[in-house]
Amino acid sequence: MLENKKLFLLDIDGTICKGNQLVEGSAAFLKDIKANGGQFVFITNNATKSIDDYIRFFQVLGIHTDYTNFLTASYVTIDYLKKNHAGELIYVLGTRSFIRELKKNKIHVTSDCEDEGITCVVVSYDNQLTYEKLSDTCKLLSTKNVDYLATNPDYVCPIEFGFVPDCGSICEMLAHAVKRMPYFIGKPQPEMVELALQRNHYRKEETLIVGDRLYTDILCGHHAGVETVLVLSGEATKEEAKAYEHQPDYVMSSVDELHEAWSKSIS
Template identity: 55%
Template sequence: MLKDKKLFLLDIDGTIALDTTLIDGTLEFMEHVLSIGGKYIFITNNSTTSIDDYIKKFEKFKIKVDATSFVTSSYATALYLKENYKDKKIFVLGTKSFIQELKSFDIKVTEEQEDDISCAVVGFDNELNYKKIEDICELLTTRNIDYIATNPDLVCPTSFGFIPDCGSICQMIGNAVKREPIYIGKPNKAIVEMCLKQTGYSKEEALVIGDRLYTDIACGINGGVDTAVLFTGEAKKEDLADTEFKPTYSFESIKELYEEVSV
């Protein structure tokens, strides 16, 4: 039952915001969560922005957040690299913010083709140029190194529609090198597990909220928690008829979800 939920795991792009504009009802929903003694955590696959930068962005939104309010695909990727590639050099295709976050975990990163690279990592890169694509294609073609990516999202919602996301970048690379990465972010259930462990809430108290069926809703299903899809981003009502990722609930927007939980 929605009334029993205390932990709300929310996507960002297409769910509560489009670019730098909040979707109507977002602030009211966040205030409601705090009023019932609950917790919201933003679980985003957008790896262009570090947690520190997200905190600054959300301060402008007037949403109360701290470092525990975000589990991003870049953060999850940093933890994965820290555990599996300690003291090894990592080639990164990503934004300056993403690279800085990896460095904050003492991960050895490079954007150059150096001899001792153990793994190539791709993130959603809105600073992308063709040289970056050429370099990673050469690495993945000529060397037997591991290959991971932050998230499989094909598109990222914007105010005018969509732009290519990390999954589309990896498809382009894959067409050239005939390799697919291991994806770390949603729908990996580890994202939900991190949030449950961090907060102490049970699976029954948690709700994953997002606009994508194959990442957000799939992540909740994989993590064993209820889900709610919002139709303000990628997913449309007609998609529910033919998907393996059936949400527990569906709403037009976060405003409609707020109206349902706050009565």
């Protein structure tokens, strides 16, 4: 029930923002959560931005945030690599900012498929993608016994004019060549939710996941045992929600409608 919710786990792209613009009502909702003694954490599959990038991004939009407000796909990818591939050489297909974030966190990274000792391939969203990068990744996955990871399974990324291909689409394209899919680290895996609960000391029944994608946000809630809200401001449609195997607990037009419903429930 909405009146019990105190921890809001919010997707960003398509839920709180579209491109560089806030979805209507987002700022007021975030302010009201804090004013009522709650907490919000952005759990995003976008691996192109570091937490520092996001803090600056929201500052420009007039919203104050700090490190406690974010869990990102790049963060959980770094955590996974430290636990499972410590000290190993990792080949990365991704943006310069993502590679920079990995290096900053002492992950041994290369973009040269000919380097000796590569044990793992990591694929992420890449708006600097080239055919050479795709070919090099295929060569590694086809000829070397390496682990294969990806930051997130999202097929598209919502922006101002519509959508552009995301990490999941890149992996699908690679799969046609190498007959192999990666282990996806971000949502819908439950790790982000579990980390958020541990950090903020809330129970699952006090927590709500809010997002615009059925196969990441809503499925993540199903895996983690947390109630979900599907907002129709991004990728999914009401018709797709009705047909989806794992039904969201609530379907709303946007966070503006959620804000109104939650405010009424606690008044």
